[in-house]
Amino acid sequence: MKLVAKTLYGMEDVLIKELTELGAKNIEKGNRVVTYVGDKRLLYASNLWLRTAISVLLPIQNFRFRDEKDLYAQFAKINFSEYMKVNQTFAVKGAVNSKLFNHTGYPRLVLKDAIADHFRDKFDKRPSVDLEKPQILFDIHIEENQCTVSLNSSGAPLFQRGYRQGTGEAPINEVVAAGLIYLSGWDQKSNFIDVTCGSGTIPIEAALMANGIPPNIARKSYSFQYWYDYDQQLWEDIYSKAPNVPKRDLDFKIIGSDTDGDVILKARENIKALPLGKTISFEVKEFNDQVCPEGKGILICNPPYGERLQDEALFDLYRDLGNFFKRKMKGYDCWVISSNFDAFKNIELKPAKKIQVYNGSLSCDFRKYEIFEGSLVEHKYGEQNQRREPKRNKRS
Numbered sequence: 001m002k003l004v005a006k007t008l009y010g011m012e013d014v015l016i017k018e019l020t021e022l023g024a025k026n027i028e029k030g031n032r033v034v035t036y037v038g039d040k041r042l043l044y045a046s047n048l049w050l051r052t053a054i055s056v057l058l059p060i061q062n063f064r065f066r067d068e069k070d071l072y073a074q075f076a077k078i079n080f081s082e083y084m085k086v087n088q089t090f091a092v093k094g095a096v097n098s099k100l101f102n103h104t105g106y107p108r109l110v111l112k113d114a115i116a117d118h119f120r121d122k123f124d125k126r127p128s129v130d131l132e133k134p135q136i137l138f139d140i141h142i143e144e145n146q147c148t149v150s151l152n153s154s155g156a157p158l159f160q161r162g163y164r165q166g167t168g169e170a171p172i173n174e175v176v177a178a179g180l181i182y183l184s185g186w187d188q189k190s191n192f193i194d195v196t197c198g199s200g201t202i203p204i205e206a207a208l209m210a211n212g213i214p215p216n217i218a219r220k221s222y223s224f225q226y227w228y229d230y231d232q233q234l235w236e237d238i239y240s241k242a243p244n245v246p247k248r249d250l251d252f253k254i255i256g257s258d259t260d261g262d263v264i265l266k267a268r269e270n271i272k273a274l275p276l277g278k279t280i281s282f283e284v285k286e287f288n289d290q291v292c293p294e295g296k297g298i299l300i301c302n303p304p305y306g307e308r309l310q311d312e313a314l315f316d317l318y319r320d321l322g323n324f325f326k327r328k329m330k331g332y333d334c335w336v337i338s339s340n341f342d343a344f345k346n347i348e349l350k351p352a353k354k355i356q357v358y359n360g361s362l363s364c365d366f367r368k369y370e371i372f373e374g375s376l377v378e379h380k381y382g383e384q385n386q387r388r389e390p391k392r393n394k395r396s
């Protein structure tokens with residue numbers, strides 16, 4: 001089968017790596033998608049195992065069309081009763097990028113009508129639409145006058161992992177969190193720390209990775225389980241072979257801390273649904289008071305971007321973060337994701353790397369600050385501090 005894994009901007013390469021490890025063949029990179037070839041086992045495994053995919057699609061029809069009328073005519077050629085039963089609920093989602101339509105939602109309505117008409121003509125009855133929790137989810141992708149209709153095997157997006165019980169005000173998407181960890185190059189053998197962890201998404205995704213536990217171990221359902229050809233035995237085989245206990249020999253620390261005690265309670269609730277044991281330690285702590293565990297490691301944090309804080313308070317927070325890196329994170333690589341480019345400047349460290357990513361609709365930078373041990377630190381930041389000293393009169 002030709003399969004399509006959808007992802008987020010900038011995550012295609014890490015998704016390719018994940019797919020290669022899963023055994024996918026003929027992998028090709030697209031724009032926020034990766035296509036590959038695999039069998040039913042790989043389709044099910046993709047849903048359970050891919051940390052950076054949003055959904056996994058099975059294309060069923062691809063065609064060119066002239067106009068709206070022709071689009072309906074092409075949809076009407078699809079034998080929808082091959083893919084769903086009349087008593088199942090369905091929905092249509094997808095992306096439209098075409099000058100042929102004033103409203104991008106219109107083609108979805110055309111497909112919905114074509115499906116309803118198909119069943120009405122055949123069985124004198126039409127299936128119900130359920131936009132919240134459809135059993136069968138169709139996906140359309142239209143690029144000018146080229147259309148692909150697919151079955152979405154995942155149903156609800158794969159970032160709905162099933163472990164999240166509660167969140168703070170601006171939780172990061174689980175797929176973004178996992179993607180950032182991969183992009184950071186964390187070796188999964190050294191300390192991992194998030195000092196603004198909120199409800200714990202980033203450390204939780206890190207702990208799942210380090211323990212080799214699939215990201216969707218706690219998820220209860222997928223759309224492919226409603227398909228005609230669903231092979232329950234195969235799914236149970238894949239699921240039962242997935243590790244579901246923490247490794248005993250993790251000899252490094254994974255720490256999440258946040259100044260807000262309520263979100264730390266939520267983080268602790270969130271790990272209850274996961275077989276992570278005591279892998280993560282969640283602490284109520286102002287980041288300035290955090291002490292980095294000895295040895296090497298990495299810090300990834302997602303501080304506030306400034307929707308609620310006034311500029312000055314936000315700039316102070318980023319300045320404090322930079323000072324905290326310099327004072328307390330020696331030997332660590334510190335990564336920060338933020339959409340606030342002015343706030344970034346207040347970290348007052350030169351980023352060793354900048355990667356553009358999206359957190360929801362926000363274009364963000366994911367920046368790396370290498371904090372060297374000992375004299376290198378003084379040397380590097382000493383230089384910066386000198387630059388900021390007031391200019392002296394040459395003659396004095």
Ligand SMILES: C[S@@+](CC[C@H](N)C(=O)[O-])C[C@H]1O[C@@H](n2cnc3c(N)ncnc32)[C@H](O)[C@@H]1O
Pocket residue numbers: 167168170171172173195196197198199200201202257258259260263285286287288302303304305317
């Ligand atoms: C954007 S949220 C992080 C969301 C988190 N990644 C999640 O998935 O839930 C930013 C967090 O920074 C925390 N924070 C703000 N100032 C802090 C400080 N000085 N020390 C520690 N945490 C702080 C807030 O309490 C908030 O939970």
